[in-house]
Amino acid sequence: MAEPTDIQGKSALEKYPSLKPEDAQDGVTPEAPLSTTETDAAWEEIAQQIPSIDDPFLQRYLAGRESLIANEKTQRADVAFRKSLSPIAKRACRIVERIRAEEQRTIWTSDVEERMASESPHVTVFPGMMFSMCRERMESTTLWRIVRRMPKGSLLHAHLEAMVDFDYLIRELLALPNVHIASDRPLASHDALVAGQVTFRYRAKERVKGTAVWSADYKPGKFLLLTKMADEFPGGGRDGFVEWLVGRCTLHPQNAHHQHHGIDAIWDKFQDCFIASATIMTYEPMVRAYLRALMRQLLADGVRWAELRFAWPLNYCRDRHEQPEPDYWHLFTVIREEVARFRASDEGRDFWGLGIIWTSLRSLPTRPIVEDMDHCITTKMEFPELVVGYDVVGYENRGRTLRDLLPELFWFRQQCAQEGVSVPFFFHAGETLGDGDGPDANLFDAVLLGTRRIGHGYSLYKHPVLVDMVRERRVLVEACPISNEVLRLCGSVAAHPLPALLARGVPCCLCNDDPAMMGHGSAGMSHDFWQALQGWHNLGLAGLASLAENSVRWSAFEDEDNDKWMAGVKAASLGDGVKARRLQEWQVEWERFCLWVVDEYGEQYDDTPEPEESVAAGKQPVVAVPEADKA
Numbered sequence: 001m002a003e004p005t006d007i008q009g010k011s012a013l014e015k016y017p018s019l020k021p022e023d024a025q026d027g028v029t030p031e032a033p034l035s036t037t038e039t040d041a042a043w044e045e046i047a048q049q050i051p052s053i054d055d056p057f058l059q060r061y062l063a064g065r066e067s068l069i070a071n072e073k074t075q076r077a078d079v080a081f082r083k084s085l086s087p088i089a090k091r092a093c094r095i096v097e098r099i100r101a102e103e104q105r106t107i108w109t110s111d112v113e114e115r116m117a118s119e120s121p122h123v124t125v126f127p128g129m130m131f132s133m134c135r136e137r138m139e140s141t142t143l144w145r146i147v148r149r150m151p152k153g154s155l156l157h158a159h160l161e162a163m164v165d166f167d168y169l170i171r172e173l174l175a176l177p178n179v180h181i182a183s184d185r186p187l188a189s190h191d192a193l194v195a196g197q198v199t200f201r202y203r204a205k206e207r208v209k210g211t212a213v214w215s216a217d218y219k220p221g222k223f224l225l226l227t228k229m230a231d232e233f234p235g236g237g238r239d240g241f242v243e244w245l246v247g248r249c250t251l252h253p254q255n256a257h258h259q260h261h262g263i264d265a266i267w268d269k270f271q272d273c274f275i276a277s278a279t280i281m282t283y284e285p286m287v288r289a290y291l292r293a294l295m296r297q298l299l300a301d302g303v304r305w306a307e308l309r310f311a312w313p314l315n316y317c318r319d320r321h322e323q324p325e326p327d328y329w330h331l332f333t334v335i336r337e338e339v340a341r342f343r344a345s346d347e348g349r350d351f352w353g354l355g356i357i358w359t360s361l362r363s364l365p366t367r368p369i370v371e372d373m374d375h376c377i378t379t380k381m382e383f384p385e386l387v388v389g390y391d392v393v394g395y396e397n398r399g400r401t402l403r404d405l406l407p408e409l410f411w412f413r414q415q416c417a418q419e420g421v422s423v424p425f426f427f428h429a430g431e432t433l434g435d436g437d438g439p440d441a442n443l444f445d446a447v448l449l450g451t452r453r454i455g456h457g458y459s460l461y462k463h464p465v466l467v468d469m470v471r472e473r474r475v476l477v478e479a480c481p482i483s484n485e486v487l488r489l490c491g492s493v494a495a496h497p498l499p500a501l502l503a504r505g506v507p508c509c510l511c512n513d514d515p516a517m518m519g520h521g522s523a524g525m526s527h528d529f530w531q532a533l534q535g536w537h538n539l540g541l542a543g544l545a546s547l548a549e550n551s552v553r554w555s556a557f558e559d560e561d562n563d564k565w566m567a568g569v570k571a572a573s574l575g576d577g578v579k580a581r582r583l584q585e586w587q588v589e590w591e592r593f594c595l596w597v598v599d600e601y602g603e604q605y606d607d608t609p610e611p612e613e614s615v616a617a618g619k620q621p622v623v624a625v626p627e628a629d630k631a
């Protein structure tokens with residue numbers, strides 16, 4: 001055991017032998033401790049030599065320390081935003097900082113983890129709480145109420161098939177006439193219920209006769225009426241059926257807790273969620289119900305625009321049609337109609353709309369990828385305002401790398417040029433713990449191929465040259481902290497690398513990736529916003545708002561060539577296009593929101609004493625606007 005040492009490196013016990021009991025040995029309590037009088041006398045001697053915090057040399061140290069911290073903050077990505085805060089916004093930020101500090105002291109105490117551990121004996125609690133364990137607690141806080149109301153701008157990274165709660169969707173599906181279910185095997189055992197692939201399809205003629213899908217004698221592939229099968233579900237009839245299917249489409253808290261199973265294991269379950277849910281939504285009445293619920297939930301959460309990654313194979317059927325469509329024309333017509341209908345309604349008049357980022361599965365070989373790219377181009381020509389970009393998706397650690405996909409990607413680019421359409425890249429890259437391996441190197445290709453944003457960029461912080469390039473080329477990082485946590489890249493939001501990127505001046509935004517499968521319970525972004533605000537001390541409400549503003553600034557509202565895109569990002573709200581107008585709208589919303597925070601919580605928090613830990617943070621340094629943020 002090391003003894004405490006003073007500045008000169010001499011042990012205090014060496015200098016003051018009277019402090020050290022003669023027979024003291026490591027780990028052994030001496031039988032006769034020194035008397036209090038003796039130790040007090042020695043302590044007096046030491047105490048007199050400890051400098052006061054007011055001593056000039058410590059004050060000089062503190063001044064240097066503050067200036068070093070302030071100097072580092074001038075490199076932050078949100079520095080210009082902070083500098084432009086209005087007086088009301090500054091007050092709102094201060095109020096939120098106090099609420100955050102208070103809730104950290106009173107709600108997020110260490111005994112919460114203790115209690116959780118004792119209440120759930122099968123759960124290993126580790127530092128930083130898992131999202132799935134603290135969601136309910138999060139939703140009961142004042143900070144949640146504030147974040148929920150915050151204008152969030154655009155949702156730039158989310159997957160169309162993983163947005164709306166499956167409990168709602170499956171009940172909608174059960175309410176539709178003549179929907180049938182088939183399975184690739186009898187669902188008669190636990191293993192089959194865990195792994196069997198189910199398909200849902202409309203059939204004009206009701207099929208109720210035949211051995212149930214739950215029986216060992218079921219003939220694989222045979223369609224039977226869904227409502228009848230649900231009612232006959234051996235594990236509790238219709239409610240049990242819904243619970244089982246929801247479980248197949250969602251990551252359970254239990255899946256997230258088994259950290260020791262690693263990233264491959266959670267991805268196996270995650271991919272199974274997509275397989276199990278593949279045909280729940282690909283029926284016209286379901287698509288319509290899905291889109292309405294999605295847009296309603298987004299707007300209620302303060303999200304006014306969303307760009308959704310879309311990876312559906314050709315398995316979509318029109319209302320009361322048994323056969324899937326040969327192309328994407330009808331599906332995109334439905335999307336166009338539903339967006340227009342929602343925007344024309346009273347409820348949806350503040351919604352700006354949806355864009356689709358076409359995605360191919362990185363696990364596929366060349367031919368299906370090229371065929372999919374071809375569909376993307378055809379659909380873009382018919383729905384120019386809907387198809388806003390292209391990406392490849394799937395587990396990066398196992399799928400094809402961007403380097404491997406170069407021939408296909410260059411073919412795609414050439415085809416786009418020939419057809420006179422612009423479908424820019426918005427690549428997933430660096431959603432990995434790798435360092436220098438293929439999936440990690442996707443970041444290099446994404447940047448070299450001119451991606452306009454990077455999906456995740458989790459491992460980007462390991463690449464200083466790329467970090468500089470991304471900052472200089474104004475490539476936005478779409479960070480999805482809860483998704484990264486649930487998919488085991490980090491144990492908690494506190495371990496997430498986004499603060500490192502923000503500190504280096506990289507423009508970022510927050511996104512929710514797959515909220516229906518991660519267990520968010522809503523398509524909105526409030527959970528990710530809440531975790532960032534509570535988890536990263538340097539962020540604060542101002543930093544959070546700058547992430548929201550970035551999401552609007554980097555939205556693909558219009559068809560733009562690279563020059564026009566870059567000009568729009570640079571000009572921000574000073575430009576003259578749709579983007580500038582929407583940024584101005586967002587800024588008005590933000591001011592209104594800050595006023596609400598001050599009205600609502602000002603009395604209680606505005607003139608309470610500054611919390612001790614945030615005294616330094618409250619003194620904002622006078623900072624210069626970095627080149628990257630000048631309009």
Ligand SMILES: [Zn+2]
Pocket residue numbers: 157158159428455513
């Ligand atoms: Zn994603």
